[in-house]
Structure formats: C-alpha cells, structure tokens
Amino acid sequence: MSEPEIVTERDLSVRAESYAPYFLSLINNRLSWGASQLYLSLFDLGLNEWRILSALRNEPGIQALRVSEMVAMNKSVVSRSTRKLEEQGLAVARLVTGKRLLWLTKQGAKVHDEIIEIAYRREAALLDGLDETQRATLFDLLQRLADNLPKVEKLDRDLMHKTTETD
Template sequence: MPKLNLDDFLPYRLSIASNRVSSAIATAYQSLFGLKIPEWRLIAVIAEGEGMTQQALGSATRMDKVTVSRAAIALYGRGLVQRKPNPDDQRSHLLSLTAAGKALYDSVTPKALALEKQVFAGFSAAEIAMFRGLLDRVEASAEKIDPE
C-alpha cells in the first residue's frame, strides 16, 4: 500500500501556499483598510460587475453561503455596499458598491496589485504566465471531480 507524505502531496502543498499568501494579504488588508479577505473578495467582484446576488457572489468567489452572507452584512453595515430589489427574483437582492465602497476599492486596488507583485517578485514574466496556465488546468481538473 502506498504511503502518503503530505510534503509531497500536491493538493496539500497548494493549500499551504494559498493559505500563506492569503494570510500575508489578509494582514495588510486588515491593518490598512479594516477588511477581511472575504469582504475584499466581494468588493472586488461587485466592482467588476455591478448588481450581483449573494448566490452569484458565492459562485464567483467560490465561497460558501455563510461566508458570503457574513461578508455582505459587514460591508452593508459599513456603508460600502447597498441592496437593491432584484427585478428577476423578489426573494433576493442585488448588491452594488456605494460611493464609499467604490472609494475603498480604488484605495485597495493599488495595494493589492503591489502585494501580488511582491509575492511574485522572484518570478519571470514567462514563469508567471506558465503558473497562471497551470492554475487554470488544476481548477479545470478539480471541477471535473467536484463541479459544485
């Protein structure tokens, strides 16, 4: 019977790398902007496509319903998002950024891009392009196993 060594198990290594990067970014977002990672993800996704339901946000961010709901409540409480009736479904609301939410997005975005640059500073443009391609392939392969 084969033995599993976590340090050689790629799903584990991918998770560890993701957690380390997220933790480093979360520290910066929390200290500079008072944002948790799920809150920033919602702001970023809403900024890309105004008027989204929480269900659509969950799909776009790959976060569970509870995490999306908590982040949306926190952002609403801070006046960063607003809720509008959904003309297509009276049981849900569309979330969009308020002026304060847009201003925060405009403040966070340069820092997010700088953090990305810092994390990948030791990589060439070709390596980053290859890494993006590999991530796309990993995600597509995982989706075949668990399409959600």
Template sequence: MTRLRLDDFLPYRLSIASNRVSNVVATTYQAMFGLRIPEWRLIAVLAESGGMTQQALGGRTRMDKVTVSRAAIALAERGLVERQPNPGDQRSHLLTLSVEGRRLYEQVAPKALEMEARMFAAFSSDELATLRAMLDRMEAAAEAVERQSRD
C-alpha cells in the same frame, strides 16, 4: 503500497501556499483598510461585475453561503455595499458597491497589485504565465472531478 507524504502531496502544498499568501494579504488589508479577505473579495468582484446576488457572489468567489452572508452584512453595515431588489428574482437582492465602497476599492486595488508584484518579483514573466495557465488547468480539473462526483 504507495505511501502518502504530505510534503509531496500537491493538494496539501497548494493549500499551505494559498494559506500563507492569504495570511499576508489578510494582515495587510485588515491593518490598512479594516477588511477581512471575504469582504475584500466581495468588493473586488462587485467592482468588476456590478450588481450580483449573494448566491452569484458565492459561486464567483467559491466561498460558502454563510461566509458571503457575513461579509455582505459587514460591508452593508459600513455603508460599502447597497442591497437593491433583484428585478429578475423577487426572492433575492442585488448587492452593489456604494460610492464609499467604490472609493475604498480604488484605494485597495493599487495596494493589491503592489503586494502581488512584491510576492512574485522573483518569477519571470514566462514563469508567471505558466503558473496562471497551470492554475486554470487545475481549476478545470477540479471542476471535472466535482462533476463526476455528482453524476
């Protein structure tokens, strides 16, 4: 029988690496901008995509409904996002960045890129391209397994 060893189990290792990177990012964003990771994710997605429903934000960020809702409420309370009626579905609202939210994004984005550069400075451009391609393949494989599990 094959024995499971966590240090060799790739899903575990990916989770640990992701948590470590997220913790570094979270500490920095909290100290500099008063943002938690879910809040930053919503800001970044809204900056790139424009108005979106909370459901669409959950799908895009892979965060659950409660996490998205809490982040959206916190951002709205700070005046960083605005809720507007959704012309395509009267039961939902579109969230968009406010002027202040856009301004904050313009401050955070360069810091995010700087942090990424620092974390991956020891990797060559070819290694980073390979890592990105592998992440794309892992996400696609996970999506395929999810689909099979639902069928």
C-alpha cells in the same frame, strides 16, 4: 489499563514539495493570512469582505448567489460579510424586479481601489523573479489545475457514496 503503542516512523505522509494539494494549500494559507491581517489593520475588512468588494467591482448589481459562485465562498459567509460591508457603508442592496441585488457605494469603490493597489503589490512580490513567459506558464498550469477540479469533486462524491454504501 495499558498505554497505547505510539508510532515513531517518520516521513510517511505527504510533503509539500511532492504533493500538490498540500503545497498549494500552504501557499494559499500564508497569502490569505497575510492579506487578512493587513486588510483588517488598514481597512477593518477581512479577506472575505475584500473578495466581495472585488466581485461587486467586476459585476455590479448581482445577487449574493452570484457572488458566492464568483469567489467560491459559502452563501452564509457571503451573507455575513455583505452585511458587514453594508453596515460600513461600502455596499448596498436594492430590490430590483423582486431580486435583492448588490452594488458598491462610492466609498466601497474607493476602498476597493485602495486595496487592489496593495493586492497588486503583494502579487508582484510573490511573482518576483519570474519573467513574462514563466508567469504565463504558471497561470496556464494553474488553469489546468482549476479545470481538473470537477474530476476531484466527482472522485470525492464517488468515495463518499461508496463509504455510505458500506456503512
């Protein structure tokens, strides 16, 4: 059996400096990894738990489905992470009119408030060197990208549908 031919041409794929999804992903991965390691070290909580704490601090007494929507996280991940928060005494679930609603405990709110101070310091380090106008422009551009996500999702669905039609 012969050896497969290898490809040696370079620079024929996406590059962070010219392909927005890749660049955004690189930034997000580094920020998320750092935050996760930091929060695990200091609070024994990962990034998923932090996001849930934040959601419940913003909207106390909501269902897990609403948390999933707020933090763009899979329902099973929200369920596992919420269970961890409950086991640590940081969140509590109660049945109210037949619905399982989630709240932070006083300890959960305290931990949230400690983490958010660190999160704001990390954000300040990230945005260092940008004046208020540049920061406003950055958030405006990011919002425009977020507003375009339904178009990307539709494209994905269309392409998947097209692929299944040709199979």
